[in-house]
Amino acid sequence: MCEFYDLCTDYTLHLLNQFSLFFLMRINNGSHYADGDGVPRNVKKAIEIWEEAAELGGIWSAYTLGNFFLPGSLIDVGDTGIRRDREKAIHYYTMAAKGGHDEARHKLGYLEACKGNKVKAAKHLLISAAAGNDDSLTQLKMWYTEGRVTKEELATTLRAHKESQDSMKSAKREKPKETERRWMGMLKVMTGGQSPDTFGELDDYARKRGMKSPFIK
DSSP states (O other), X not given: OOHHHHHHHHHHHHHHHHHHHHHHHHHHHHHHHHHTXXXXXXXXXXXXXXXXXXHTTOHHHHHHHHHHHSTTOOOOOTTSOOXXXXXXXXXXXXXXXXXXXXXXXXXXXXHHHHTTOHHXXXXXXXXXXHTTOHHHHHHHHHHHHTTSSOHHHHHHHHHHHHHHHHHHHHHHHHHHHHHHHHHHHHHHHHTTTOSOSSHHHHHHHHXXXXXXXXXXX
């Protein structure tokens, strides 16, 4: 390999490791502070990190905050003075649900059912089940026997649920290939077309030089 290719490939590995580190830190920092994992436990700091991420569109952070503030949650807040707040939980579940988080949508349905809002609860569960949520579908089947969901609504949801499940299975098979295409395409641009073509080639390059690649298990 030419010296320029080696230099670009080294740079490619550096970029990938930096990006991987950045994303992992954004996802996990809140949990580290909440659990006291490697850092002094600081629940307020964890909430700040999750809130910032949620405002930037992080649906998993929004969902985590919903779980955190939900009355009856088993997440320990210690003596922080932080109080459970049903409305805050609904706020963050709603943010996550709007971003496509089906479990957050399911919990919104549960909360509406607890308040006696049967129509709103059913709407949330119909959306969640159609997105592939098994718990919502199970609940809807029970409600159908009670007359709270129509035969047509259940039939439509069953079809949508199956399509969603099939789509997710297909996506799991195709996602690694699509991820590789996107990463390597971006890195080709960054390195002037001198980076390897596949993750496998990048791993081979890293192994031969005793370097770390984010794709080596």
